[in-house]
Amino acid sequence: MEIHKYEKIWFAAALVLVVLFISSVAYGAVGAGIQMVDDEGGEINPNEIGDHPTFEGYQDVAGTEASVTQVNESHYEAQIQANHPNFFPGEITVPEGSTVTFYITAGDVIHSYDIVGTNVNTMVIPGQIAELTAEFEEPNEYGVVCSEYCGELHHEMEGMVNVVSEEEWEENYTDDLITIDERGGDN
Amino acid sequence: MAVFADRYPDEAKVVRAALASSFLALLIGGAMGPLQTLHRIDYLRIMPSETYYTVLTLHGVALVILFTIFFLVGFYQWAITDSLDRPSEDIRVTWLWYGLMTAGAAMASIAILGGFTDATDISASVLFTFYAPLEAHWLFYAGLTTFIVGTWVAGADWFRSWWNWKKENKGEKTPLRTFMVLTTMLMWYLATIGVAAAVLLFLLPWSLGIIDSVNPLLTRTLFWYFGHPVVYFWLLPVYMIWYVILPQIAGGRLFSDALARIVFVLFLVLSVPVGIHHQYLDPGIAEGFKFLSASNTMFLLLPSLLTAFTVVASIEHGARQRGGEGYFRWLTALPWRNPAFTGMALAGLMFAAAGFSGMVNAGMNLNYLVHNTMWVPGHFHLTVGTAVALTIMAVTYWFLPRITGNPIFSMRLGLVQVLTWFVGMVLMSNAMHRVGVGGEPRRTADPFYDFEFEGVIGSIGELHLQIGIGAIILTLSLVLFFIHLIFSWFGISATTKITSEAPIRKPLSGKEHAPAVLENFRLWVAIAAVLIVLVYTIPIASIIAEGGLFGPDVSPVRPDHAPLFSLSGLATEWVVAGLAGAVGAIAAIAGVLR
Numbered sequence: 140m141e142i143h144k145y146e147k148i149w150f151a152a153a154l155v156l157v158v159l160f161i162s163s164v165a166y167g168a169v170g171a172g173i174q175m176v177d178d179e180g181g182e183i184n185p186n187e188i189g190d191h192p193t194f195e196g197y198q199d200v201a202g203t204e205a206s207v208t209q210v211n212e213s214h215y216e217a218q219i220q221a222n223h224p225n226f227f228p229g230e231i232t233v234p235e236g237s238t239v240t241f242y243i244t245a246g247d248v249i250h251s252y253d254i255v256g257t258n259v260n261t262m263v264i265p266g267q268i269a270e271l272t273a274e275f276e277e278p279n280e281y282g283v284v285c286s287e288y289c290g291e292l293h294h295e296m297e298g299m300v301n302v303v304s305e306e307e308w309e310e311n312y313t314d315d316l317i318t319i320d321e322r323g324g325d326n
Numbered sequence: 327m328a329v330f331a332d333r334y335p336d337e338a339k340v341v342r343a344a345l346a347s348s349f350l351a352l353l354i355g356g357a358m359g360p361l362q363t364l365h366r367i368d369y370l371r372i373m374p375s376e377t378y379y380t381v382l383t384l385h386g387v388a389l390v391i392l393f394t395i396f397f398l399v400g401f402y403q404w405a406i407t408d409s410l411d412r413p414s415e416d417i418r419v420t421w422l423w424y425g426l427m428t429a430g431a432a433m434a435s436i437a438i439l440g441g442f443t444d445a446t447d448i449s450a451s452v453l454f455t456f457y458a459p460l461e462a463h464w465l466f467y468a469g470l471t472t473f474i475v476g477t478w479v480a481g482a483d484w485f486r487s488w489w490n491w492k493k494e495n496k497g498e499k500t501p502l503r504t505f506m507v508l509t510t511m512l513m514w515y516l517a518t519i520g521v522a523a524a525v526l527l528f529l530l531p532w533s534l535g536i537i538d539s540v541n542p543l544l545t546r547t548l549f550w551y552f553g554h555p556v557v558y559f560w561l562l563p564v565y566m567i568w569y570v571i572l573p574q575i576a577g578g579r580l581f582s583d584a585l586a587r588i589v590f591v592l593f594l595v596l597s598v599p600v601g602i603h604h605q606y607l608d609p610g611i612a613e614g615f616k617f618l619s620a621s622n623t624m625f626l627l628l629p630s631l632l633t634a635f636t637v638v639a640s641i642e643h644g645a646r647q648r649g650g651e652g653y654f655r656w657l658t659a660l661p662w663r664n665p666a667f668t669g670m671a672l673a674g675l676m677f678a679a680a681g682f683s684g685m686v687n688a689g690m691n692l693n694y695l696v697h698n699t700m701w702v703p704g705h706f707h708l709t710v711g712t713a714v715a716l717t718i719m720a721v722t723y724w725f726l727p728r729i730t731g732n733p734i735f736s737m738r739l740g741l742v743q744v745l746t747w748f749v750g751m752v753l754m755s756n757a758m759h760r761v762g763v764g765g766e767p768r769r770t771a772d773p774f775y776d777f778e779f780e781g782v783i784g785s786i787g788e789l790h791l792q793i794g795i796g797a798i799i800l801t802l803s804l805v806l807f808f809i810h811l812i813f814s815w816f817g818i819s820a821t822t823k824i825t826s827e828a829p830i831r832k833p834l835s836g837k838e839h840a841p842a843v844l845e846n847f848r849l850w851v852a853i854a855a856v857l858i859v860l861v862y863t864i865p866i867a868s869i870i871a872e873g874g875l876f877g878p879d880v881s882p883v884r885p886d887h888a889p890l891f892s893l894s895g896l897a898t899e900w901v902v903a904g905l906a907g908a909v910g911a912i913a914a915i916a917g918v919l920r
Contacts, residue, residue, distance in 0.1 A: 141839050146585065146635060153631035160624045160685060167691035168617065175606060175613040175690060178868070182610070184878045223883070248459045248883050249542055251607070251698055255765035255779060258694035262608045265459060265542050266878045269609035282777030286698035286767035288453055290460070291376035291886045294772035 176261045180268030185246050193242050193268055194218050196322040201228035205312040207239065210319050216240040221250035221263045221285065224292035230299040233275055234308035240272045251287040254300055262287060275302040329827045330408060331731040336417045337407045338729045343424055344400025345729070347431065348393050349811060352715075354435075355388030356804045363754075363797035365771060367790035378771035379451045380441035380887055386454030387438060390710055391473070392431050394560040397718050399427065399480050401563050402507045404729065406484045408830075409503035410491045419483050426476030433469025437462060441887040451885045453769065455553065456529070458545045461882035464533040467525050474518055481511035499837045500845060502583055503570060503830075509590040510562040512851055513555060513597050516858065520551030520601070532882060541877030543610045544869050550601035551862065558597045560710050562590070564717045568637045568670065570830060571721060575667045576660055578644025580833035581636045584840035589636075591844060592629040595854045596622060599861035606693045610873065615865045620690040622861065630681060637674060643834065665740030669720025672748040673713050676755075680708035683759060698769070701762025707755045716747050719807055727824040732817030739810050746803035754796025757789040764789075 167173045183191045189198060197218035200208050206228040207215040215237055220227045222245070233239050243252045243263050250263040254273075261269040263285075283298035303312070331338040358381045364370040365378055373381070403420065407413065414420045440448030440463065450462035484507055488500065500508070528540045528548075569586045573579055580586060602619035605611055642656055650659030661667045683705040686692055696702065723740045727733055734740065762768070764779040764786060773779075781789050813819065843849070 141582075141835055142585070143582070143835075145639075146582070146632075149635045150628075150632065153628055156631070157624045157627055160627070160689065161621050164617065164620050164624075164690045164692075167689070168613070171691070173691040173694070175616050176609050177613045177616075178610050178872070180609050182872050182878065186879055249457045249546070253698065253765070253767065255777070258691075260607060260694050260697055262605075264546070264609060265880050266873050267543055267609040280777065282765075282775055284765075284767050284770075284775065286769070287457075288379060288382075288460075288769040290883065291379060291451070293379070294375055294770045297775045297777075299776070 173258070174271070176269050176271050180242060180244075180270035182266055183244050183268050185244070185265040188220055188244060188246060191268075194220075194244070196317075200317050200322060203315040203317055204232065205316055206231040207233055208317050208319055208322050210240075214238045214240070216242065216319070219243045219252065219298075220246055221252065221289075221296075222246040223248060223250070223290040224285075224296040226252070226283065226285070226296065226298040229297075230301065232301040232303055232308075232312055234312075235278050235302055235304055236274075236276060237302075238272060238274050240270065243269045248289050249287055250285045250289045250296070252298075253284050253286045255282045255284060257281060260286075275300075278302050278304045278307075327827055327829050329731055329824050330404065330728040332825065334407050334413055337403060337414055337420070340414075340417070340420050340424055341400045341404045341729050344396050344403065347428060348396035348400060348718075349808075351388045351392035351396060351431070352804075353808060355385050355393060356801070358382070358385035358388070359804075360797050360801045363793060366773065367794050368772070368774065369790075369794050375771035376886060377442070379453065379769075379885060380438065380449070382769065383441070383451050383453050384435075384438050387434060389715075390454060390556075390560065391470075392435075394710065394714060394718075395473075395477060396427065396431075398510075398559065398563045399424070399477065401566075401725075402480075402484065402510070404725075405503040405507050405566065406487055409501035410487055412487060412491055414483070415486050415490060419479070419486075423476045423479035423483060426479060427473050428476075430469045430471065430473030430476055433465050433472060435469070437466035437469060444887075449884065449887050451887055455549060457549070458529060458532070458540045458542050459880050459883050461533055461884050464530060467530040467533055471522070471525055471530065474522065477514065478518070481514065484508065484511060499840060499842075502580075502586060502833070502837060503566060505587055505845075506562065506566045506569075506590050508847065509594045509850070510559065512847060513562075513594045513854070514559055516598050516851070516854055517552050517555035517559070520548045521553075524548035524552075528876075537876060539876045539878070539880045541869065541873045541875065542880055543608065543873055544866070544875070544877070546608070547602070547605065547611075547866060547869060550604040551598065552601070553604060554601040555597040557706075557710065558593050560714045562593060564673075564714050565589070565633060567717055567721050568633065568674065569640075571724060572637060572667070572670050573640035573644055574828075574831060575664060575670075575724060576641045576644030577648045578640055578642075578646075579831045581639040581643065582835040582839075583833040583837045584835065584844070585632060585636050586833075587840050587844045589629040589632050591850050592632075593626075594850050595857065596626050596629070598854060599857040600626060602861070602865065603688055603690070606690050607697050610869060611865050612868070615861065616690055618861055620688060622857070623688040624685075627681070627685070630677075634674075634678065641671070663737065663741060664723070665737060665744045666720050666722075666724040668741060669723070669744030669747075670717050672744065673716040673720065676708050676716070676748070676751065677713035680705060680713060683708065696762055698767055699762035700758045700766045700768050703768050704755045704758030704762055707751060707758065711755070712747070712751045716744060716751075719747065720744055722811065726811075726814050728827050730815055730817070731824050732814060733820050733822065733824055735810055735813035735819070739806065743803055743806040743810060746799055746806065750796045750799030750801075750803055752796070753792050754800065757784075757792035757796065760784065761786060761789045761793075 207217045217231050245263045245265045253260040259273045279302045281300040285296035437450040441451045448463045450466035452460045452462045524545045531537045600622045603623045645656035645659040648659045650656030760782040763782045766779045
């Protein structure tokens with residue numbers, strides 16, 4: 140077979156490009172430590188969400204001001220259930236400088252939980268718990284959308300993540316805050 | 327040489343039938359485009375937002391399944407018959423697969439259209455991806471199955487022609503176009519295993535009430551096993567056009583026959599084991615398999631980069647044959663007034679841009695920022711919406727006389743048509759990418775929330791306007807295409823018949839230089855199968871082991887639907903008057919340009 144010299148150069152350059160792209164993905168995963176949503180969260184029965192250890196007591200938590208559980212000084216966790224066309228709880232609040240682990244599942248169809256302007260973005264699939272952890276440095280109000288079509292009112296499905304200052308947190312959100320020990324569950 | 331329509335009148339009839347089905351789907355699916363766009367950006371809302379999703383389902387299925395695949399089978403029938411220079415082995419079998427595909431297409435379309443009326447409980451507002459537990463009427467799944475079975479029979483029909491040709495031409499290398507058809511179909515057989523399993527084992531019995539529950543992650547994974555390679559099923563006929571027809575129109579020859587074959591073999595081997603890159607953000611799939619899929623996807627850049635080289639080199643050769651000189655001045659020697667050439671060249675240019683946004687999608691961790699945002703439809707309106715659709719429209723200006731025997735109505739009108747498509751898509755797709763980076767989700771009727779998105783260079787409002795203008799220009803282009811198509815197809819106002827055509831010129835480096843191993847299809851299928859097994863066995867086994875074959879008691883959910891039109895009298899008049907005005911204006915333009 141006859142391959143032109145320019146073809147060979149082009150082919151080599153294309154291979155280098157491919158290797159560079161793969162390296163950049165590998166660097167993102169290992170070097171920058173951007174974890175992918177994976178099978179860490181485990182499975183769940185979508186009809187009995189509250190019975191799963193990860194979600195135990197999550198309805199009580201949703202009744203508090205912050206709607207999150209405190210794990211330790213700066214670490215919180217949020218259990219969120221997606222059901223067309225709502226997230227439950229729809230709005231959560233955490234203090235600035237906190238680390239938040241999200242556990243998200245669906246009770247009906249496939250949804251997503253996408254905190255706009257951040258890389259907190261995951262599919263939410265009935266039977267699966269999506270688990271991801273993020274740090275929120277500065278006070279901000281983040282909108283949340285369901286970005287996977289889930290039914291005729293899909294466009295109404297939204298939520299909110301409030302990141303508030305230390306002072307505001309102390310003043311408004313700590314009174315009825317539930318800690319991980321109080322809530323039970325095994326996370 | 328006599329024109330194809332005269333040499334093979336029976337086959338030409340099938341080709342015309344398939345193209346007619348394809349263009350009907352383009353018309354229906356294309357008409358849904360502006361309805362959605364103008365609704366989404368809240369400029370013109372003639373339907374309730376609930377109905378948007380039925381419109382979107384029709385847009386997706388009609389364009390990416392029916393338009394593309396009907397074109398493929400028509401075009402490939404031509405490629406097989408013309409390049410082997412032999413008639414169909416049994417024209418009844420050829421009509422059989424066309425009949426199966428048409429029946430399937432009709433069933434699926436009826437199921438979707440049922441969503442526009444309350445008179446029946448038939449509906450399929452589940453979008454092109456039909457993710458369970460969203461459920462469609464069984465007619466939708468049965469229609470898709472019948473359609474795909476039709477494509478399988480078509481592949482078998484073409485393989486049969488090739489086998490018989492080989493018996494009569496021992497020791498000869500397979501003609502390039504036939505080689506491309508066969509590799510595409512082998513890839514398709516491997517790819518459709520996924521959707522066949524999802525539909526036949528799970529979704530169809532589930533929609534008929536035979537099984538109660540499905541595992542949503544499993545059916546979704548099986549869908550994407552098929553859902554990525556299907557994009558190459560749209561693309562490979564276009565690659566054939568770029569390799570075989572574009573150099574011809576440019577006045578030259580294909581640069582290298584062997585390299586073209588290698589590219590098609592690479593697609594056969596690499597197309598399927600990449601589907602998990604659509605599931606980077608799915609829980610329940612381990613990160614390692616996502617990374618594997620990302621790496622395979624990056625390797626798929628190779629055949630496309632090689633294509634870029636060969637196609638540009640072939641065009642340059644054409645330009646030099648036409649007297650072009652210099653490093654870049656040869657560009658001016660190209661036949662830019664020919665809509666077939668200009669359309670394809672612009673389609674190729676847009677495909678290069680699509681390659682870059684695709685690399686972002688494929689970059690596993692970068693994908694977090696754009697996953698399911700408007701960036702993604704921005705990307706595939708460049709790939710399937712331009713690289714594929716514009717090339718198909720452009721090639722029509724070359725292809726139609728060969729299969730109808732009628733001359734093209736007006737090359738000038740054709741040129742305006744392909745240019746307007748390009749301009750419209752540049753505006754629309756560019757703005758879609760940018761609102762996507764701002765976080766605006768795709769697949770939503772009403773992207774206005776309690777909070778605001780931040781646009782990238784330009785406000786969301788400005789970008790929405792740009793999307794709207796782009797969509798209107800695209801609609802005009804589509805109307806021009808159809809006016810032109812009808813005039814050309816039926817030879818309206820044509821005074822002469824086309825009786826002869828130029829044969830396809832041989833490549834500069836011909837098939838005698840292609841290594842024999844390339845024809846060893848068994849080897850390539852075996853390698854593809856091994857890659858698929860490596861990439862998919864463990865994720866699928868683990869999804870079944872953890873979540874169960876039929877999932878954890880997941881019930882079907884049928885999206886509610888609303889009638890299409892909830893028009894106030896005024897809105898109806900505006901729409902009707904607008905459409906009438908547009909048609910009148912276009913007819914006038916057509917007259918002037920002619």
